[in-house]
Amino acid sequence: MVERCLGNADLQQIFTSHHPPSGLMHLKQYLTDRIAEVDAALDAFLPPARQRPATIHAAMRYSVFAGGKRLRPVLCLAAAEACGGDRGQALAPACALELMHTYSLVHDDLPAMDDDDLRRGRPTCHKVYGEGMAVLCGDALLTEVFVVLAQTPPTKRYTTRDFITELAVTGGSRKLIGGQVMDLEGEGQPLSQRELVRIHEAKTAALLTSALRLGAMSANATPAKLAALTKFGEALGLAFQVIDDILDVTQSTEVLGKTAGKDQAVAKATYPSVLGLEASRKAAAKLTRAALAALKPLGGKATRLEEIAAYLLQREY
Numbered sequence: 001m002v003e004r005c006l007g008n009a010d011l012q013q014i015f016t017s018h019h020p021p022s023g024l025m026h027l028k029q030y031l032t033d034r035i036a037e038v039d040a041a042l043d044a045f046l047p048p049a050r051q052r053p054a055t056i057h058a059a060m061r062y063s064v065f066a067g068g069k070r071l072r073p074v075l076c077l078a079a080a081e082a083c084g085g086d087r088g089q090a091l092a093p094a095c096a097l098e099l100m101h102t103y104s105l106v107h108d109d110l111p112a113m114d115d116d117d118l119r120r121g122r123p124t125c126h127k128v129y130g131e132g133m134a135v136l137c138g139d140a141l142l143t144e145v146f147v148v149l150a151q152t153p154p155t156k157r158y159t160t161r162d163f164i165t166e167l168a169v170t171g172g173s174r175k176l177i178g179g180q181v182m183d184l185e186g187e188g189q190p191l192s193q194r195e196l197v198r199i200h201e202a203k204t205a206a207l208l209t210s211a212l213r214l215g216a217m218s219a220n221a222t223p224a225k226l227a228a229l230t231k232f233g234e235a236l237g238l239a240f241q242v243i244d245d246i247l248d249v250t251q252s253t254e255v256l257g258k259t260a261g262k263d264q265a266v267a268k269a270t271y272p273s274v275l276g277l278e279a280s281r282k283a284a285a286k287l288t289r290a291a292l293a294a295l296k297p298l299g300g301k302a303t304r305l306e307e308i309a310a311y312l313l314q315r316e317y
């Protein structure tokens, strides 16, 4: 399976060294269990679908419960565990991360942005509820992020305000929105690898890094552990986007659950378009190795995070 997806010896080596056959089954069970916890908490945090005005609440739930991988909340929970914390303390930030991610997808799919009809294997929010409602749905999800985050219990080192500030900065014009701006302005332009990395860091890696940081903060992590997880998140986030770029050209729409070949269609600079497929696979392997190396200060407590990083190299969607 690894060979079919990414077809590179480096990637296979990283994957097999972190996944003895029985370990992979355990990881899959771990992911299933964490996703169920996050989904139950999201269900409790979000207004009921029939709460008035019902259309907006139905649209929010349609987008949130559309079958995403829940990578950001799972990373948050696993980071909390890696720092010796209790997963329950990390549930509010985990849900806030998924709400911010879903808002970004709803807005990214709008005709004024990427103009996409398919997301997570279903018609996009604006296709079902109309453009105006999809704009409001994204706005409402983003606002809900802070309602949920404000419920994060403080720890000795980190106040509730620290949790709110972390995600507010990541969601703003310096990171997520800034990345989207650079992405839009870069369409049809020849970008250097450096410029591409800057976009990927802001658009993708920043939110993954915040996922790890918020999990660590919920476990009252020491500054050294927080720094290690920040480094891990930055490298993993870049690897994740490089793999996303690769999958865009190697996978089908059916498997991806979103339109394949989109980057090429809008002449977007991506790792494969700038470096070629083989060099992109090598870059993903190198970034994953850097991510794994960053976990050293956690002294063997981060096995789950290591497994997830290696697992992401062989994802198919």
Ligand code: GRG
Binding pocket: 067, 068, 069, 070, 071, 101, 103, 104, 105, 107, 108, 120, 176, 177, 180, 203, 204, 241, 244, 317
């Ligand atoms: C402010 C108008 C406005 C828009 C913000 C920030 C933003 C729009 C869009 C960025 C969205 C985007 C497509 C980022 C790329 C990151 C990425 C690879 C997302 C896909 O993540 P997965 O694969 O998705 O984890 P699932 O569906 O599994 O959750």
